[in-house]
Each structure stands twice: as structure tokens, then as C-alpha cells.
Amino acid sequence: MAYETEKQNAAAAAMDYVEDGMTIGLGTGSTAKFFVELLADEIADGLLVRCIETSEQTRALARSLGVPLIPFEQVDRIHLTVDGADEVGPGGVLIKGGGAALLREKIIANASDHMVVITDPSKDVAVLGAFPLPVEVTPFGYTITAKKVHEALVNSGIERPRVELRKAPQSLDLLVTDGGNHILDCHCGEIPDPARTAAYLSGVPGVVEHGLFIGIARTVIIGTETGARIIEY
Numbered sequence: 001m002a003y004e005t006e007k008q009n010a011a012a013a014a015m016d017y018v019e020d021g022m023t024i025g026l027g028t029g030s031t032a033k034f035f036v037e038l039l040a041d042e043i044a045d046g047l048l049v050r051c052i053e054t055s056e057q058t059r060a061l062a063r064s065l066g067v068p069l070i071p072f073e074q075v076d077r078i079h080l081t082v083d084g085a086d087e088v089g090p091g092g093v094l095i096k097g098g099g100a101a102l103l104r105e106k107i108i109a110n111a112s113d114h115m116v117v118i119t120d121p122s123k124d125v126a127v128l129g130a131f132p133l134p135v136e137v138t139p140f141g142y143t144i145t146a147k148k149v150h151e152a153l154v155n156s157g158i159e160r161p162r163v164e165l166r167k168a169p170q171s172l173d174l175l176v177t178d179g180g181n182h183i184l185d186c187h188c189g190e191i192p193d194p195a196r197t198a199a200y201l202s203g204v205p206g207v208v209e210h211g212l213f214i215g216i217a218r219t220v221i222i223g224t225e226t227g228a229r230i231i232e233y
């Protein structure tokens with residue numbers, strides 16, 4: 001499958017950041033899956049870590065591989081979080097949420113000492129926005145919230161956004177996130193000022209969280225066919 005080797009190499013490079021005794025946040029998605037699998041191999045060989053999952057999907061994966069999980073509420077420090085991204089822009093600003101896990105992903109990444117992003121070269125962009133920006137909204141009033149999100153995007157400088165409610169895979173039903181919310185996929189084309197857009201979106205009642213991660217990633221690892229390119233922020 002396309003980018004498989006790059007994703008695998010990015011995950012392998014992220015293992016260099018893992019140390020015995022760490023509490024580690026586990027991301028969601030196909031790239032994060034490679035990391036969980038590599039971590040499981042090391043745990044089987046004696047590595048002592050405990051982990052927190054960013055989604056029910058990752059929880060199931062971790063459990064199936066024997067990766068020790070602890071409830072987030074019992075943790076006072078997360079040393080490291082390793083997660084994928086849908087786009088990585090200048091300054092390490094991310095779009096996340098393609099897998100609908102952005103709320104837990106952001107809470108856990110933001111609570112971590114160090115977020116390492118693992119990705120493939122297709123996600124490395126000069127301007128964010130080709131990937132639709134996911135915005136998580138409460139089910140209560142979501143149609144009005146969608147209109148207000150559209151307004152906020154326009155006011156933040158996006159020319160002709162299109163806001164679409166995400167459907168559950170292979171279904172006509174709306175997707176429901178692990179947190180019981182819906183996702184608006186905001187087709188922006190380009191997001192010229194991510195910080196401004198983030199601020200406008202955060203100001204809309206009914207928006208639980210948006211997929212712009214600003215100032216959270218400290219390391220971005222872009223896997224290549226033969227290794228990985230590492231950018232520190």
C-alpha cells in the first residue's frame with residue numbers, strides 16, 4: 001500500500017524517544033498503529049512502560065498486543081505521545097482528526113511533555129487546508145453550529161469554505177465520535193492563518209474541539225523509503 005514503508009520508518013524512528021519507565025500516549029490511525037506494534041514488540045522483550053490510548057480503536061489494538069493501559073484519570077504525567085497527522089504545515093502546525101479521534105488526541109498530546117508526530121511525505125505541506133479540517137461538535141444544535149462554523153471560517157479569512165457533516169463509514173448515519181459528538185469536515189482549500197482560524201472556531205458555542213494543533217508538536221518525523229527526516233520545534 002502507498003506510503004506503508006514511510007509510515008513504518010517514521011514509527012521506527014519514534015522508538016528512539018521511548019525510555020523505560022515512561023507513560024506514553026498512543027495515537028490513532030494507520031501510522032500510529034505501526035508505532036503501537038513496535039512498542040508491543042519491545043514490551044514483549046522487557047521494556048517497562050504504561051500507556052494511554054487516544055481512541056477506542058487504539059485501546060482495542062493495544063489490548064490485543066498486550067500493551068499495558070492505564071486510565072487517563074490515574075495519570076499525573078505523560079512523558080511522550082506519538083501520533084500521526086493528516087497534514088503538517090510550517091512550524092509544526094497540524095491538521096488532525098481524519099480518524100475522528102481529535103478530541104482525545106488533543107487532550108492527551110497537550111498534557112504530554114513531548115508530542116512526536118509520525119507521518120509520511122504526502123502530509124508535509126506548505127499551506128494547511130487541502131485536507132478537510134475536522135471540527136467536533138455537540139449533537140445538540142449541530143445544524144445551527146455548522147452554520148456558525150461556516151461563518152467563523154469566512155470571518156477568519158477562508159474564502160469559500162464548505163462544511164460537511166461526516167457520515168459513519170459505509171452508512172448514511174452521522175458519525176458519532178468516542179465522545180458522543182459529530183464531526184464537521186470543513187473544506188477550506190487553504191488556511192492562510194491557522195491561529196486566527198483556530199481562535200474563531202473555538203469561539204463558536206457547540207464546537208467541542210477543532211483539528212488544528214498549534215504549538216503542541218515538538219518533533220515531526222517524516223518517514224522516507226530508506227529512513228526518516230526529523231524536524232524539532
Ligand code: 5RP
Nearest residue numbers: 029030031084097098099101
Ligand atoms: C486520527 C488522526 C490520525 O492521526 C490522522 O488521521 C492520520 O492517520 P493516518 O496515520 O492513518 O494517515 O488524526 O484522528
